[in-house]
Amino acid sequence: MQQPDPRAWRVAVVGSGPSAFYTAEALFKSGQAASVDLYDRLPVPFGLVCFGVAPDHQNIKAVTRVYDRIAGNPGFRFFGNVTIGRDLQVADLQACYHQIVFAFGCESGQPLGVPGDDLRGVHSATEFVGWYNGHPDHAQRSYDLQHATRAVVVGNGNVAIDVARILLADPDELAKTDIAEHALAALRESRVREVVLLGRRGPAQAAFSPKEIEEIAALPGVDVLVEPAEAALDPLSAAWLAKDAPRSAQRNVKFLQERAAAGPTGRSKRLRCRFLLAPASLCGEAGRLRAVRAQRMELAADADGTPRPKPRDQFEELPADLVFAAIGYRGVPLPGVPFEPKKGIVPNQDGRVLDRPGGAVLRGLYAAGWCKRGPTGLIGTNSACAKATVELMKQDHAAGALLAPVRADAAELLRARGVDAVGWADWQRLDAWQLAEGQRLGKVRHKPASADALLRTIHELRAARP
Amino acid sequence: MTRARLSVRGDDRAFTIAAGETILQAAMAQGLDLDHACGGVCACSTCHVKVLRGGENLAEPGEDELDQLDEARDVGLESRLACQARLLRMPADGTIEIAVPSWNVNAVREGGH
Numbered sequence A: 001m002q003q004p005d006p007r008a009w010r011v012a013v014v015g016s017g018p019s020a021f022y023t024a025e026a027l028f029k030s031g032q033a034a035s036v037d038l039y040d041r042l043p044v045p046f047g048l049v050c051f052g053v054a055p056d057h058q059n060i061k062a063v064t065r066v067y068d069r070i071a072g073n074p075g076f077r078f079f080g081n082v083t084i085g086r087d088l089q090v091a092d093l094q095a096c097y098h099q100i101v102f103a104f105g106c107e108s109g110q111p112l113g114v115p116g117d118d119l120r121g122v123h124s125a126t127e128f129v130g131w132y133n134g135h136p137d138h139a140q141r142s143y144d145l146q147h148a149t150r151a152v153v154v155g156n157g158n159v160a161i162d163v164a165r166i167l168l169a170d171p172d173e174l175a176k177t178d179i180a181e182h183a184l185a186a187l188r189e190s191r192v193r194e195v196v197l198l199g200r201r202g203p204a205q206a207a208f209s210p211k212e213i214e215e216i217a218a219l220p221g222v223d224v225l226v227e228p229a230e231a232a233l234d235p236l237s238a239a240w241l242a243k244d245a246p247r248s249a250q251r252n253v254k255f256l257q258e259r260a261a262a263g264p265t266g267r268s269k270r271l272r273c274r275f276l277l278a279p280a281s282l283c284g285e286a287g288r289l290r291a292v293r294a295q296r297m298e299l300a301a302d303a304d305g306t307p308r309p310k311p312r313d314q315f316e317e318l319p320a321d322l323v324f325a326a327i328g329y330r331g332v333p334l335p336g337v338p339f340e341p342k343k344g345i346v347p348n349q350d351g352r353v354l355d356r357p358g359g360a361v362l363r364g365l366y367a368a369g370w371c372k373r374g375p376t377g378l379i380g381t382n383s384a385c386a387k388a389t390v391e392l393m394k395q396d397h398a399a400g401a402l403l404a405p406v407r408a409d410a411a412e413l414l415r416a417r418g419v420d421a422v423g424w425a426d427w428q429r430l431d432a433w434q435l436a437e438g439q440r441l442g443k444v445r446h447k448p449a450s451a452d453a454l455l456r457t458i459h460e461l462r463a464a465r466p
Numbered sequence B: 001m002t003r004a005r006l007s008v009r010g011d012d013r014a015f016t017i018a019a020g021e022t023i024l025q026a027a028m029a030q031g032l033d034l035d036h037a038c039g040g041v042c043a044c045s046t047c048h049v050k051v052l053r054g055g056e057n058l059a060e061p062g063e064d065e066l067d068q069l070d071e072a073r074d075v076g077l078e079s080r081l082a083c084q085a086r087l088l089r090m091p092a093d094g095t096i097e098i099a100v101p102s103w104n105v106n107a108v109r110e111g112g113h
Helices: A017-026 A064-071 A090-096 A124-131 A158-168 A181-188 A210-217 A235-242 A245-261 A381-399 A410-416 A426-440 A453-463 B023-029 B063-070
Strands: A011-012 A032-038 A076-079 A099-102 A122-124 A150-154 A194-198 A224-225 A269-274 A277-285 A289-300 A307-319 A324-327 A352-354 A359-366 B004-008 B016-018 B048-053 B079-081 B093-100
Touching: A011 A017, A011 A090, A017 A032, A017 A064, A017 A381, A032 A352, A064 A076, A076 A426, A090 A099, A090 A410, A099 A381, A124 A158, A124 A181, A124 A324, A124 B063, A150 A158, A158 A194, A158 A210, A158 A269, A194 A277, A210 A224, A210 A269, A210 A426, A210 B063, A235 A245, A235 A289, A235 A307, A245 B063, A277 A307, A289 A324, A359 A381, A426 A453, B004 B023, B004 B063, B016 B023, B063 B079
Parallel strands: A011 A032, A011 A099, A032 A076, A099 A359, A122 A324, A150 A194, A150 A324, A194 A269, A224 A269, B004 B093
Antiparallel strands: A277 A289, A289 A307, A352 A359, B004 B016, B048 B079, B048 B093
């Protein structure tokens, strides 16, 4: 592993997902020699691009080509399999770098928080997504798909759509992707025939991208069903749609209203989009989920005119064998880093980390991506977000408002502590191996789904290198 | 077919673009570093450019591109995503002229160590 230039501007980035790479990119384009080290607790890079983006969306996963290019900068290093707070403390990073950027995202899912959400059959979409993507944290989970015919996915974002699509897709098609083998085996046994997508608000407020919902309608053997009464817009939403709505909302409403008018065509599987319904409680029998008791909502303007869901005294019971909560991600605090529990982010002012929400700026510490602004937006949104943070880092660098590193190199510290860090060259060998194994197995990539298996392969490839 | 001139406002260098190529492909192949956070698959709007001249020779924007542009900053009628704007035919005056929004201009300094 090459030595960093001791005169250079040395930056540590905690995380190696999109916001971490865009931070590195902006630093490399800053016009000053910077060395940037990315840390990840997993042995492999790319965060949610690897473990969040659905396996049947390989065109989106191809964004890693952009990250490969960034990693090709001579100032770039990767330290995988290094957990901050265990292998290295934030104080260690402060002793090695001029600046530290937290870009560790939001790792857990928002719980439903209604009675019965501890029943068997109730799951977090975040964990399910990690499971089918081969995330080492979630590989051991199991989902009783073979005794389930109806699943309810709570939420109206792209994660909810991903979960619905994976449940309804043809396993033979998924087999060609980089889906985890354990997930494919379970999906082959699945008897799920209907997925109900539950939105608190109406079709005009759906947060999914039009092409995502349209993609489900294009799946072979799947009907997309919408209740005509729920597809009709309330006056508030209709006025908003005609005036200020983004194009994507107009396209969603048009598509959903067309589906409502078309009705079922007798295909064997169904996505049922239900709107203006929120789970009030989950009903079970002998500890096992049986149904979702959903409460009818209506939209009412809040103080600034935004339509908000308001509960009505009307309930509906939706039979369900499985429930997936896809109502957002939630940040997990990192030891030694301030945390704002209400928002689940690192407290910050435009990217400069604060010692507490509304508190004082901590010199040399920054945040980018989801742990800066919360879990919203698409992958590319993090590019602008990271650039904004790097602008402040440049200002502080120019003003000399930096940490005062006393150690030359964190790599030495890791070696001295016997940490089995994974470097970029290790990842490149593993990447090539995963692609070759995938080709052998008739899929785009083979992903071993445990950290141990990944490390074992990394060690074998390292030992075998020419 | 010969290549059309790809003129970038504020940049003196001579770039070209071939039929079938996107503005992003042409730019990247010739060292014009246009940001494209999603990798050029119409999943963000970082590669937003304004086509000042010759836009009628590019493939019409699709629904997905229009959705992305709708959420981009400072969008005008001449806005396109460079990753989707593919040259269909040679412009009559041989030139496609674009402007890169100021916040997306990065001096090409990569590797300047």
